[in-house]
Amino acid sequence: MSDRRVAVVVEDDEDIRGLLEVVLLQSGFNVHSTDSGVKGVELVESHRPDLVTLDLGLPDIDGFETARRIRTISDAHIVMLTARSDEIDTILGLEAGADEYVTKPFKPRELRARVDAIMRRRSSHALAKNDTTAVLAEPQSATQLDRAEDEFVRSLNGLVLNPSTYTVEVDGEAKNITPTEFTLLDVLLGSKGRIRTKTELVRRLRDEDSDSGTYVSSADERSVEVHLGNLRRKLGDSTQEPRWIETVRGVGYRSAAKR
Secondary structure (H helix, E strand, C coil), X not given: CCCCEEEEEECCCHHHHHHHHHHHHHCCEEEEEECCHHHHHHHHHHHCCCEEEEECCCCCCCHHXXXXXXXXXXXXXXXXXXXXXXXXXXXXXXXXXXXXXXXXXXXXXXXXXXXXXHHHHHHHHHHHHHHHHHHHHCCCCHHHHHHHHHCCCEEECCEEEECCCCEEEECCEEECCCHHHHHHHHHHHXXXXXXXXXXXXXXXXXXXXXXXXXXXXXXXXXXXXXHHHHHHHHHCCCCCCCCCEEEECCCEEEECCCC
């Protein structure tokens, strides 16, 4: 059985589709590709990929609708590829369920670096889950078990984020959020009220140190705004009276005060 990761490429341009296949193969993926949004959803359902690259302009259903359908069946990281530079297209793509976007034309080396960062982040989540499971297997008493699990769980005002099960609950009700949203929420709750700038959050999503000094564009920062807006909507949070995520205007974000 292969240990290679799985990727699905949904792209109607044959040349770009071939380039994506090469880049992903070089990054250690088994790749399945198609030029159809409908077929892309079927490939995601049958192959359960870690990563999906998704063209915005497809001949049947567009990339927005394809992303929405994929998101109902998969938590794969969706990278939307678009030749359009309009901000509204980026926002709509992220709101449809994409984790990030790449504007065409792109440099293969830069795309591979981004894909590698994405997979490092997903691997770190899996490692944290495995480490938690290993620790929880050691205690013998119920009290010790509860104490060990509490070290990994983040909670605030009725919200519980559990890295060991990769779940988020609000007042006992499970919430379906994307891996990117999970990472942002985890960072904010883990910061315990300390302000995180958009630049810091972008770098954390890239699996970089928050003070690494790498370039962060205004579009990257805007994508963080959209992801946090989506997250607030899914959690049922309010910008006027935040229960979990507070905007510090002109600076960034922080977790709301404990009630």
